[in-house]
Amino acid sequence: MADIVTQAAPAKINLALHVTRRREDGYHDLESLIVFADLCDELEASLAGSDSLIISGPFGGKLNAEPNNLVLRAVSAFRARWPELAPRGLALSLTKNLPVAAGIGGGSADAAAALRMLAGLSPVPIAVSDLSDLAAGLGADVPACLLSRPLLARGVGEILSPLQHFPGLFVTLVNPGVAVATADIFRRLRAHDNYPLPALPDPLTRPAQLGLWLAETRNDLEPPAIKLVPEIGIVIEEMAQTAGCILARMSGSGATVFGLFGAEGQAHDAAAQIRRLHPDYWVGTAPLLGAGN
Template structure:
């Protein structure tokens, strides 16, 4: 039974692949991955209303390019996880660039799923249980990154993206995120990959501190970075700009791009780095962010 007279807002944090190794390809065409993900304190917001018809409204600075039609990933989540004869309208406040390697649509789909669950169970601010096998399979069908975005916790993710091992006590990281304003097709990046069977990531450092994590990350890669650069040479320029900022300890692309990140020892260093990149390239999307645990679902009365 759905509670009426309430809206639920769910935060959809940006997903950052701190490292991403492609370790093989299945006969179904999907690639086997080994990736370390963390989640930013910036993202989109999905609000569900149970008493306002079935509209999908998209607002916010990133709304251009978001399909507000039946193709929208949020409609797919509603079709699978919401009873069709119950009213549900969806407001998407879009801040993240689309097709940019930091979750985007997957994060929105995951946020909608969490909000639907909250509307049904009304768990308020308590952490929700991780989705069961059946839900995880259905979420994966909607998008390979959706199950990891449902948890939105630092995790090592393997398989095709469905084997998720959350990492407790993950160090807080400070980052700059930079996107050159070019949407990238994930299938095209995978298709441009030269070598599909690469070594998995090594075992995570123990103890895991900001310092040991940084050393460990420097020894890992993003195997999609080189093929993405062949499609969007601008990514190399983004990485150079980030790498040139003061205090940058690592510059790398996230997911299939084109968003790249730089990591810093403190938030003010990340803030200053963002200002430095904006000064050179005011046309790029640039944000500083802290990668840390988020308050994901905030219910409120209408």
């Protein structure tokens, strides 16, 4: 292998998220349109005698490198599944650029990056289906993050339908710096049997098509999250008022809010406006990764 190998861990955004059923095992069936932004954590690795992890970056202080860290769990799970294909040890370095417990993938994206890295280092190809099965054992969002492209997710997140077409769009993300536990949001969810997502236009190639479709959808986790963290609702209203905003909504279980835009300049202007209103909030803007990624 090269002296150092790298993998990006892009931010995951739930453009729409419907909770359709509470299962007997206590989990929930969901339907979600998921996209990924060109805003990433970064994972680097080099060969070593044993596994180790160093975490740095703007949000590195929010995490620790103990064995239960999702990156190390992903490496351990890969090695247990394919012991003959994994390096003996990896010195890993994670640059944490994205907020933690923010509804944008976070640890799941980092774990997926570790799996992609190990699959790339394997001397023989590993089937995507096998890698996805392993990813599902690490967390509900890890299989989607493994693909990091526009897709529909169903079940608890393990049933994935990648989209063949998706319009070029830009996103502005805002996080108020309040960590939200997913379990707390689900405990406050009033309805567990909401209707599923409407059928997507096919082919989905124009921003206007997506905007009309999104107008018929929701994030069912948004109302309980706003009750828990009122700042989320304030940012949604502020984002919705920015020029050219197609949709302002919370991603995942929060507290990150996204604004969706058809033009890069509009997304940057919205980011600047939110920064003026909330100089202490984390704000990022980037293009969405397309269907070909």
